[in-house]
Amino acid sequence: MSTLLEQGPTYLLQSPLATGAVVVAVLLGLISWSTTPPNAPDLPGPKGWPIVGSLFQRGKDPASTYQQWAKIYGPVFRMRLANKWVVVINGAEAGDELVGSAQYGSIFQSRPMPHTLGKLLGLASKKAVTLGTSPYDDLLKGKRRLSIASVSPAATKTYENIIERAAQYFVRGLNNANKQGGPIDAVPIFFDAAAVLAITVLCGASVEEASVLLNDIPYPMKRLGQIRNINGHYRDFFPILRVLPPSKLFREAVEVAKYRNGKLTFLLNRCKREYEEGTAQPCAAVSVLRENKQNLSDESLTSVSNSMVSSGLDSHMPNTLLWGLGLLASNKDMQEKAYDAIISQEKLGDAMNIERDNYLFAFVKEMGRYFTTFRLALARETIGKDLVWKGHYIPEGTTVYTNCHAMNRDPARFVNPEKFWPERFMSGPEAERTMPHYGFGIGRRNCPAMNLVHKEIYTVYKRILLNWSIELFDGEREFDAVRGCADGLEFNQAPKPYRIKLTVRDQQKLDAYLNTEL
Numbered sequence: 001m002s003t004l005l006e007q008g009p010t011y012l013l014q015s016p017l018a019t020g021a022v023v024v025a026v027l028l029g030l031i032s033w034s035t036t037p038p039n040a041p042d043l044p045g046p047k048g049w050p051i052v053g054s055l056f057q058r059g060k061d062p063a064s065t066y067q068q069w070a071k072i073y074g075p076v077f078r079m080r081l082a083n084k085w086v087v088v089i090n091g092a093e094a095g096d097e098l099v100g101s102a103q104y105g106s107i108f109q110s111r112p113m114p115h116t117l118g119k120l121l122g123l124a125s126k127k128a129v130t131l132g133t134s135p136y137d138d139l140l141k142g143k144r145r146l147s148i149a150s151v152s153p154a155a156t157k158t159y160e161n162i163i164e165r166a167a168q169y170f171v172r173g174l175n176n177a178n179k180q181g182g183p184i185d186a187v188p189i190f191f192d193a194a195a196v197l198a199i200t201v202l203c204g205a206s207v208e209e210a211s212v213l214l215n216d217i218p219y220p221m222k223r224l225g226q227i228r229n230i231n232g233h234y235r236d237f238f239p240i241l242r243v244l245p246p247s248k249l250f251r252e253a254v255e256v257a258k259y260r261n262g263k264l265t266f267l268l269n270r271c272k273r274e275y276e277e278g279t280a281q282p283c284a285a286v287s288v289l290r291e292n293k294q295n296l297s298d299e300s301l302t303s304v305s306n307s308m309v310s311s312g313l314d315s316h317m318p319n320t321l322l323w324g325l326g327l328l329a330s331n332k333d334m335q336e337k338a339y340d341a342i343i344s345q346e347k348l349g350d351a352m353n354i355e356r357d358n359y360l361f362a363f364v365k366e367m368g369r370y371f372t373t374f375r376l377a378l379a380r381e382t383i384g385k386d387l388v389w390k391g392h393y394i395p396e397g398t399t400v401y402t403n404c405h406a407m408n409r410d411p412a413r414f415v416n417p418e419k420f421w422p423e424r425f426m427s428g429p430e431a432e433r434t435m436p437h438y439g440f441g442i443g444r445r446n447c448p449a450m451n452l453v454h455k456e457i458y459t460v461y462k463r464i465l466l467n468w469s470i471e472l473f474d475g476e477r478e479f480d481a482v483r484g485c486a487d488g489l490e491f492n493q494a495p496k497p498y499r500i501k502l503t504v505r506d507q508q509k510l511d512a513y514l515n516t517e518l
């Protein structure tokens with residue numbers, strides 16, 4: 001120390017150790033400065049570590065960790081993820097009051113544009129931006145209106161035949177696998193068929209065309225979901241890392257986005273031509289075109305179409321179907337009740353209120369609640385003004401995570417929330433029967449497709465259960481939404497791998513069904 005005091009900067013330059021220490025200190029200071037966000041929300045929350053904040057305290061299942069933190073800091077807390085402050089909403093009441101209410105809902109209606117995603121869109125085309133990843137603006141309002149119209153209950157009714165054809169494609173895939181003998185891994189079958197379902201509902205293509213359409217895309221479709229993952233990329237949190245060359249995952253996602261846009265543009269142009277000629281079949285794209293009174297540009301229409309297919313092409317749809325299939329296979333009692341409900345529905349037709357009296361329908365709803373495959377939904381960003389809520393200050397521009405997983409497990413809102421109990425939507429308390437759960441998000445940016453999704457999942461299970469009884473191949477397995485989850489850090493949560501065994505109920509009926517041209 002005395003040498004340093006006596007010689008000052010000269011000593012620093014002469015001693016490599018001291019120079020190194022100074023460089024490290026300056027670098028740390030710079031990183032800390034560049035990762036300390038201004039304008040902190042005034043809420044309780046975990047303290048976090050220097051520089052990285054709570055980034056590495058989130059664990060392997062951030063939604064469950066936030067649910068635990070909410071017990072310490074309250075249903076709405078703040079945390080710092082390196083250079084970002086994030087507010088996490090965990091309770092049903094707080095979610096309804098903040099994001100779902102007329103009073104505050106508009107403040108929560110934008111989405112942040114993380115660096116990695118923004119860069120991908122710049123390279124691949126703005127057409128690749130789905131509604132789910134669009135910040136709020138006037139264009140978004142128009143696009144959202146179109147997407148809502150295209151999946152309304154009335155529009156969905158006109159897609160029933162398309163959904164039946166896609167359900168037959170699911171059954172064909174399972175039947176082909178079953179004919180090989182041995183256990184069946186439904187993952188590749190469901191991912192392929194869910195993509196076919198999404199494409200056929202979007203543009204009325206035949207299942208044959210849809211099944212080959214995306215075969216030449218060079219990397220797995222889930223690359224795009226990996227870039228959209230709410231749990232983020234280090235480059236989003238540490239600007240200094242952006243000087244590094246793009247990662248392999250990023251480069252592959254750009255290719256996928258470019259290819260996918262090309263295919264969707266082709267399909268959409270065909271729909272447009274047929275719509276103008278008056279020969280188009282009912283499908284979501286035709287509903288969009290019919291509703292497009294503002295004459296949105298081709299770019300906007302492709303972007304809406306991208307939004308309509310991404311859940312099937314990425315993972316929410318196949319993952320949701322895989323959780324439910326496993327549960328049905330593992331629980332004979334539920335499977336029998338679901339089968340009986342299908343038979344009663346077939347006999348009674350419209351005389352049965354499917355929403356209220358059908359066990360399989362209730363099972364489908366409960367799957368959405370219990371498994372909440374999209375646990376943290378898509379991030380929000382506050383817009384329009386700063387908010388003071390119960391004395392807490394949340395500045396405009398704050399990133400917000402709606403923890404749908406925790407809201408769906410809030411005991412103040414759901415009786416015995418840890419239990420998978422479809423009957424809650426049939427004979428449970430009125431609040432549960434009449435209010436939607438949070439599996440499709442909340443408020444002004446919620447998922448518009450809940451009706452369509454319920455119908456699609458119901459039809460797929462109905463066709464599977466009418467033809468087979470299902471068992472687990474490898475013995476008992478627990479389909480617990482948390483313990484049974486493959487990877488809590490993924491964009492969308494899948495069950496751990498499992499295999500099933502199918503026993504044909506009536507071979508003649510199965511053959512006749514597969515030979516029917518729908």
Ligand code: HEM
Nearest residue numbers: 131132307308311316320374377440441442445446447449
């Ligand atoms: C099992 C299937 C699905 C699940 C679990 C699901 C769930 C979700 C969730 C949680 C969100 C975010 C909502 C929020 O931030 O509050 C969302 C957004 C969205 N979903 Fe779905 N979804 C599914 C299928 C679909 C389908 C089939 C379509 C279209 C045909 C669709 C269209 C959209 C759109 C357009 C958005 C963005 C809304 C916006 O940002 O304004 N979803 N979905």
